[in-house]
Amino acid sequence: MAIDYGFKDQVALVVGGGDGSGSIFSTLFAQEGGKVVVADVREEAAQEVAERIKAAGGEATAVKLNVLDETDMINAVKLCEEKYGGLHYGINIVGTSLDFCDLTQVPSENFDKMFHICVQSTFFGLKHQIPAILRTGQGGAVINMGSNGSLVAHKDIGLYDACKHAVLGMSKSAALDFASRGVRVNVICPGVMLSRGLKQALEKDPHFADKWIQDIPSGKLQTYEEVAHTFMFLCSKHAASITGVALPVDGGQVAD
Ligand SMILES: NC(=O)c1ccc[n+]([C@@H]2O[C@H](COP(=O)([O-])OP(=O)(O)OC[C@H]3O[C@@H](n4cnc5c(N)ncnc54)[C@H](O)[C@@H]3O)[C@@H](O)[C@H]2O)c1
Numbered sequence: 621m622a623i624d625y626g627f628k629d630q631v632a633l634v635v636g637g638g639d640g641s642g643s644i645f646s647t648l649f650a651q652e653g654g655k656v657v658v659a660d661v662r663e664e665a666a667q668e669v670a671e672r673i674k675a676a677g678g679e680a681t682a683v684k685l686n687v688l689d690e691t692d693m694i695n696a697v698k699l700c701e702e703k704y705g706g707l708h709y710g711i712n713i714v715g716t717s718l719d720f721c722d723l724t725q726v727p728s729e730n731f732d733k734m735f736h737i738c739v740q741s742t743f744f745g746l747k748h749q750i751p752a753i754l755r756t757g758q759g760g761a762v763i764n765m766g767s768n769g770s771l772v773a774h775k776d777i778g779l780y781d782a783c784k785h786a787v788l789g790m791s792k793s794a795a796l797d798f799a800s801r802g803v804r805v806n807v808i809c810p811g812v813m814l815s816r817g818l819k820q821a822l823e824k825d826p827h828f829a830d831k832w833i834q835d836i837p838s839g840k841l842q843t844y845e846e847v848a849h850t851f852m853f854l855c856s857k858h859a860a861s862i863t864g865v866a867l868p869v870d871g872g873q874v875a876d
Contacts, residue, residue, distance in 0.1 A: 625856040628653035631704040631756075632855070633696055635685060635745060636713030636765075638665030640815065644848035645711060646670075649855075650678030655704045659685035659696045661714075679704075687714045687741035690748075697752045706756030709855045710749030713765045714741050715787075717780040726779060738783035739790070746794050750803050759802030761855050761863075764791050766807040768870045784809075788866050795864030804863035806854050811870025814841040838871030 632649050636642045638660030646656045650673040658673075658680055660666035666682035673680035683699055685692040700707040715738040719726045742764050753760035769781040770788040788807050795805040812818075812832045818841070821828040829841060850869050853859055868874050 623856075623858075625652050625852060625858070627856070630654045630708040630758075630760075631657070631700050631706055632709040632711060633657045633659060633700050633707060633749060634711045634713070635659045635687060635693070635696070635741070637711070638662050638669055640713070641765075641810075641813070641844045641847040641851070642711060642713040643669045644844050645851045646680065647673055647676075647678075648848055648852055649709075650680055651676070652852075655679040655681075657681050657683055657696060657700050657704070659683045659692075661686045687712075687744065688736055690744050693744040693748045697748045701752060701755070706758070707749060707752040708756060708758060708760035710745055710753070710760075710762040711851060711855075712742055712745035712749075712762065714738075715765055715767070715783070717777060719779060720776050722776055723778040730779060734779045734783050735786070738780075739786045742787045742790060746790065746805070750794065750798055750805075753803050754798075754801060761804040761806065761859075762791075762794070763851055763854050764805070764807050766791075766809040766866055768809050768811050768868055768874045770807060770809050770866055771868065771874050792864045792866075799863050804854075804859070806859075806862060806864070807866045808847060808850050808854070809866050809868045809870065809874070810842050810847050811836060811868070811873045812841050813847060814843050835876075836871040836873050837876055840871060842869055842871065 634642045637646045637658035658666040658669045663684035670680035670682040767784040770784040791807045
């Protein structure tokens with residue numbers, strides 16, 4: 621029997637929805653009868669996802685949004701309210717890692733860059749999506765993209781781990797602030813995702829990911845579909861009692 625997520629006519633804003641797990645979540649959410657605003661700094665990528673959803677009979681709108689710009693977040697939320705009558709779910713996916721070396725080698729200007737793209741973006745999401753969910757008045761959820769670097773540290777990726785710990789701390793605090801008002805806030809913590817870039821590297825060298833896979837108890841990388849389905853579950857009515865959690869989607873890596 622198919623799962624009834626309860627998404628019919630509900631509205632999701634997917635920040636970073638132009639590719640990866642966000643584009644798959646957008647598609648799945650629309651297939652369940654939800655209305656989705658696909659937001660991305662690459663407007664054409666967001667447009668492509670929205671067009672694909674509409675061609676399949678779903679409801680979607682694309683918007684250009686740079687997570688570094690608070691006004692873009694405000695406008696995207698406004699679009700959800702003006703076009704679709706409100707907001708139920710905010711999905712904040714954008715993040716990056718700039719340096720793969722110990723902290724003493726990291727260029728100091730990357731501190732601000734990393735915190736802006738990973739942490740400030742999450743702050744803008746929470747700050748503007750939660751009030752819109754409250755105004756809509758039907759409850760909802762914000763899901764932020766963490767990493768297993770939200771939970772444990774790794775060598776040679778100190779700023780990234782600091783940012784992802786911050787994403788988790790801020791999300792847990794927001795979960796406490798808004799639990800009694802029907803807004804849940806959770807963090808998904810993938811291990812190593814089979815991204816477009818990684819797929820290309822594996823086409824050239826099938827052993828490229830061996831060094832990571834050997835640390836994953838399940839022996840495999842995480843797919844975007846697996847991560848997107850976790851977003852689906854955490855948004856859904858079936859997760860009504862789940863807030864303030866960091867959910868690893870990492871094949872057992874942080875259990876080790
Ligand atoms: N790749 C991994 O193995 C891995 C593991 C754990 C966590 N993560 C986290 O997952 C997230 C990435 O998820 P994904 O691979 O599904 O997405 P992705 O990296 O494919 O990016 C999704 C979209 O974000 C957009 N984007 C990039 N910069 C932006 C900006 N400044 N403003 C708005 N949009 C922007 C891109 O254009 C892209 O379409 C990051 O937060 C990353 O830290 C990744």
